[in-house]
Amino acid sequence: MFGTEYNWLISSSPHPENGTPQVRMATGGLLTLAVAVFCFFCVALKAAPPVTNTTRDETAWAITGMDGIIEGLALHPTTHEAFFSDVRNRCIWYRDVSGGYAVVKKFSADSDSLPGVFALKFSADGRTLWASTSAVPEMIGFTQADRGRGFLAAYDLGTRKLRATYPLPADGRPHVLGDFLIMADGDVLATDSLSPVIWRLAANGTGLEKWLERTDFRSLQGIAGGPDEHFVYVTDYANGLWRIDRATRECVLLPAPAGANLRGLDGLYAAPGGFVAVQNGTKSQRILRLAVDSTGKLTGITTLREGHPAMTDLSLGQVVHGHFDFIGNSGWELYGNPAAHPPARDVIILRAELN
Secondary structure (H helix, E strand, O other), X not given: OOOHHHOOOEXXXXXXXXXXXXXXXXXXXXXXXXXXXXXXXXXXXXXXOOOOXXXXXXXXXXXXXXXXXXXXXXXXXXXXXXXXXXXXXXXXXEEEOOOOOOEEEEOOOHHHOOOEXXXXXXOOXXXXXXXXXXXXXXXXXXXXXXXXXXXXXXXXXXXXXXEEEEEOOOOOOOOOEEEEEEOOOOOEEEEEOOOOEEEEEOOOOOOOEEEEEOOOOOOEEXXXXXXOOOEEEEEEOXXXXXXXXXXXXXXXXXXXXXXXXXXXXXXXXXXXXXXXXXXXXXXXXXXXXXXXXXXXXXXXXXEEEEOOOOOOEOOOEEEEOOEEEEEOEOOHHHHOOOOOOOOOEEEEEEEEEOO
16 A cells, blocks of 8 residues: 555554554654654755845834824934824823833823824934924814914923924914924924925024925925935925925925836935835835935935835834834824724834845
8 A cells, every 4th residue: 555665654454353454653653754844844944045035024013002193203312212193192102111011101291282293303412302293183172273283392301391382373274294304503394284385493493484385385294304404305295306405495396217106205214325205195105215316316216115014004204223113004094084983003113224
């Protein structure tokens, strides 16, 4: 029935009553078989060439038990504290790692009366946490009287208290302060997603003033500075990528390289050789690397990350220590109906290496 080469595994003997051959596992056969299979896979794995996956995604961590819209994050480069903005719950969370395990706690106070919180960034000295805020229907407690209200908020990290707010003018227009850029000279430039305006908070200023308005701005999103801040770059959800001369305020809509799509760009972050951009307005959401030359010309686009199961609702991130950490499933899609009450979930923070 079987050749002798299988005697180590099975044995054959006649049935005591009718003489029919009966097959049994040989003594120790199962153990021997298991060892043989293990050795086979060890040899196979050792012999197999390494596989390089240039689109591999890495999960940095997860924020568990969240029911809000987690739009932005800020990772302190020195203390390694992580802060997260929540549009839905109108607050800022932080990840406390001082104990034996990480715990998410509320950083802002209810008495701060924040509307929805969008972008978060640190001052150059690391002592202030800045936040852009705006009232939107998806936030808890929204009323029509809130429409158009928004401000930049500055938190003192030493005292963990709100130090000051810098409001938008009450001009009767819709506003969403989606992102902002802290300049080296202390000025802050903030994009408005609903009105075609870039706002400026002057160093030592008390409120936001109009810096640039254009009728061809459609839906401004991310903002980042060039190497010497001569140019400011702004993503426009409908148009693509604007380059703005900070001195003259001349605007150029940068052409996309052949075959590339620059629409649907959200967050924008300075990185060596150009920028990292979040593209969440396309069918397949992705993280892009934008190459820019010394003249401010866009010279190439590379996809850094795409296709991770958690990349369902990308929002903002941060370049820190040679990688880009970003929010994979912010939660906007769960509140298409602002009255929705989805169950708590894990918010996944993903990482793209830049080196």
